[in-house]
Amino acid sequence: MGQGGEEVVSVINVHALDYHDETSYGFLRRVPSSLKVVLTVAVAICIAVLNSFSAQVFLLAYSIFLVAISRIPLKTLLKRLIALDGFVLMIWLTLPFFSEDGMRMAALITIRVHAAVLAFMALLQTTSMPELLQALNQLHIPRKLIVLLHFTYRYVHVLGEEALKIQHGMILRGFAPSLNLSTFRTYGNLIGMLLIRSIMRSQRVYDAMLLRGFDGSFPFSTRQAKLSRPDVVRIVMLFASLMGCLVV
Amino acid sequence: MHISEGVLSVHTLAIGAACAVIGVAAGLKKMEIDKVPRVGIVSAALFVSSLVHINVGPTSVHLVLNGIGGLLLGLKLFPAYLVALFLQVLLFQFGGLAVLGVNTSTMALSGIIGGYLGRCIISSGKPPWLGGAIAGGVGVVLAGVFTALALAFSGDVFVVTAKLVLFAHIPVVIIESIIGAFVMTFIFKAMPSFVGECKKWE
Numbered sequence: 001m002g003q004g005g006e007e008v009v010s011v012i013n014v015h016a017l018d019y020h021d022e023t024s025y026g027f028l029r030r031v032p033s034s035l036k037v038v039l040t041v042a043v044a045i046c047i048a049v050l051n052s053f054s055a056q057v058f059l060l061a062y063s064i065f066l067v068a069i070s071r072i073p074l075k076t077l078l079k080r081l082i083a084l085d086g087f088v089l090m091i092w093l094t095l096p097f098f099s100e101d102g103m104r105m106a107a108l109i110t111i112r113v114h115a116a117v118l119a120f121m122a123l124l125q126t127t128s129m130p131e132l133l134q135a136l137n138q139l140h141i142p143r144k145l146i147v148l149l150h151f152t153y154r155y156v157h158v159l160g161e162e163a164l165k166i167q168h169g170m171i172l173r174g175f176a177p178s179l180n181l182s183t184f185r186t187y188g189n190l191i192g193m194l195l196i197r198s199i200m201r202s203q204r205v206y207d208a209m210l211l212r213g214f215d216g217s218f219p220f221s222t223r224q225a226k227l228s229r230p231d232v233v234r235i236v237m238l239f240a241s242l243m244g245c246l247v248v
Numbered sequence: 249m250h251i252s253e254g255v256l257s258v259h260t261l262a263i264g265a266a267c268a269v270i271g272v273a274a275g276l277k278k279m280e281i282d283k284v285p286r287v288g289i290v291s292a293a294l295f296v297s298s299l300v301h302i303n304v305g306p307t308s309v310h311l312v313l314n315g316i317g318g319l320l321l322g323l324k325l326f327p328a329y330l331v332a333l334f335l336q337v338l339l340f341q342f343g344g345l346a347v348l349g350v351n352t353s354t355m356a357l358s359g360i361i362g363g364y365l366g367r368c369i370i371s372s373g374k375p376p377w378l379g380g381a382i383a384g385g386v387g388v389v390l391a392g393v394f395t396a397l398a399l400a401f402s403g404d405v406f407v408v409t410a411k412l413v414l415f416a417h418i419p420v421v422i423i424e425s426i427i428g429a430f431v432m433t434f435i436f437k438a439m440p441s442f443v444g445e446c447k448k449w450e
Contacts, residue, residue, distance in 0.1 A: 019338045026320050041264055044345035049258055080341050087252050098408040105405050112254025124338060138310070144276050149331045151288025152295065156335065159289075159296045179304065188430020191297040191313070195320070195431070196439050198293035201284040209285065216281035 010124055017160055026071040028126040030225050031235055033135035036123045039239065043119040046245050047112050056108060058248045060115040062241065066122035077121070127151055130221040137220050147218050159164055159198060168192055250333070250351040251346025251395060264350025264398065268330065271356055275326035283324075290320055290329035295335065302423060309420050314355050315378065315387025316428055318363020326364070329356040332381040354394035362387030366432075374402040377429040385421050386427020392417030 037223070047059050053180050066078065088110050095102035095109075126130070129150075136146050170186060206214075227235075256264075279287060294317050301308040317325050330352045336342045343351050366383025370376050396410040436441050 017339060042427070044253075045256065048261055054392055058263040084252075084341055091255075094409055094412065095405060099405045101450055102405060105403075109254050113252060113344075116253040117341050120337065120345060121341070140304065142276055144279060144281055145272070145331070146293075147281070147284045148327055149287050149334070151285050152292045152331050153326070154334060155289045155292035156295050159293050160299075164301075174349050177303065179302075181426070183302075184426045185430050186302055187302070187311075191300070191316075191427065192431045192438065193309075193433030193442045194293045194436060195290065195316075198287075199439075202289040205289065206285050208284070213281075228327045243360050 005023065017157055025170065026069060026126070027231065028066070028070045028122065028233060030231055031238075032224065032227070033127045033131040034138045035235060036127055037132070037135045037139060038125045039242070040120060042239075042242060043123075044116060046242065047116050047119075052243060052248075053111075054248045055245045056115065058116075058245045060111050062245070063115045063118035063122065067118045069128050070122035072121060072125055076125075080117070081114070081120060083114060088113060122178045131223075133218075134221045134223075137218075143216075150218070155198070155201075158201075159194060162197060163190070163194055166193060217230065249342050250355060251398060252342075253347055255345070255402065256298030256347060256350060256398060257285055260398055261350060262400045264347070264353050266349070267353040268326070269355070270338070270348035271323075271326035271353060272330050275323045278323045279327065287321060287324050287328055288331075290306075291317070291332055294309070294328075295332050299369050304419055304423075309423065311427060312388050312391060312424060313384070313427075314359030314391055314422065315366065315383035315385070316431055317385060318356075318359035318361070319366045319383045319432075320363070322361060322363065322367075326352065326356045330361070334379075348351075349418050350398050354398060355391055358390030358394055359387045361390055367427075370432070376432040380428035380432025381391070381425040381430075383432075385425030388417060388421045388424045392421070 042057065043063070048055070050056065050059070091106050091109050097104040099105070127135070133146055133150055136149070137143070167190070170190070175186060177186075294313050298311050301310045314329070315324070318327065321328055330348070333343055333348055333351050333355070337344060337348070357441050362383045362385070365386055366379040370379035370384055394413055396413045399406040399410040399413060
């Protein structure tokens with residue numbers, strides 16, 4: 001892997017299927033994950049609902065503050081933001097030319113997009129998947145939806161590896177993608193193979209689960225970090241300062 | 249393909265969220281807890297497949313596969329898309345939390361309609377490639393139309409953007425129907441029991 005020649009024919013990008021950063025044990029890691037989910041939703045709603053410039057700038061500042069205390073590595077952060085800024089660039093290339101209000105709208109969208117993404121990253125990249133599932137359960141999200149999230153996340157990784165194996169086989173047999181029918185047939189076969197393997201695997205997985213007594217219940221993590229008094233104060237301040245966007 | 253955070257107006261977001269809640273509730277009702285692993289694993293396969301990117305001239309498009317998803321999962325595509333799009337926000341920062349409802353509705357509803365047409369074609373005895381092509385093509389056409397409608401509904405500023413979105417979908421529709429045809433041909437060659445298999449899930 002990683003050789004120059006391989007990059008050219010790489011069909012599927014299965015890298016970056018992990019989101020959780022092993023960041024150092026910062027304050028946001030200690031905040032109970034259900035509170036982080038609530039805060040994420042609250043920030044997203046505020047960003048979507050409020051229309052004034054000052055409120056949006058406040059929310060952007062709030063998000064930057066969250067990222068600053070989240071201890072997410074700068075490299076990860078920049079990589080995510082660059083992917084995002086392609087979209088922002090497109091907004092700036094289209095909106096200002098087609099409407100009088102376009103300039104203001106483009107600026108507002110730019111602020112909103114960055115605020116939303118930064119807050120989301122700061123709050124949820126510091127939450128591992130088991131913690132997230134536990135939090136959703138505490139917030140009374142339907143059990144079936146949570147189990148579905150668990151299985152999809154788990155098997156995205158398994159099937160990503162499976163896809164890589166198929167891709168290696170294709171490359172070894174001299175597959176070179178271009179824009180023609182035989183390339184499309186190859187892609188069709190790749191996806192068809194992946195789907196068939198997933199269907200058969202799901203049968204085996206389910207049988208194995210039944211043998212182990214699966215009855216629809218799900219073992220949620222019950223790990224809960226102990227909160228110190230200063231941490232409680234910090235959490236209250238975190239929520240209280242979000243209210244600031246309503247008054248500015 | 250789907251809309252980013254911070255673009256749509258509040259009432260569009262609210263309508264999208266309401267549609268998504270109804271759709272997801274209907275999908276969950278159809279999905280017994282013992283079917284959840286199956287739907288999750290198939291939806292993971294679709295997720296991985298949609299990472300396939302195809303170079304068209306200077307840019308590359310990635311596959312959508314919502315029509316094929318509708319063919320395989322039916323109404324259960326709604327919860328599957330909600331989860332998959334949430335994972336996309338988590339993993340790649342595509343889309344966002346507030347537009348999750350709109351994106352789930354546009355992608356899942358179009359996929360379900362396309363998939364339903366595809367299933368009708370296949371079960372009426374027509375060749376599977378035709379069903380796959382129709383499912384793939386119709387899924388993406390409707391996804392483009394719904395996305396453009398959501399944009400246009402959010403304000404006159406976005407009407408031009410909405411038209412651009414529609415035009416950008418034309419090459420994707422062609423690619424998606426060809427790929428859909430090949431996928432279904434392959435599946436029926438390698439696993440002829442497939443239609444019965446799908447029906448069993450209902």
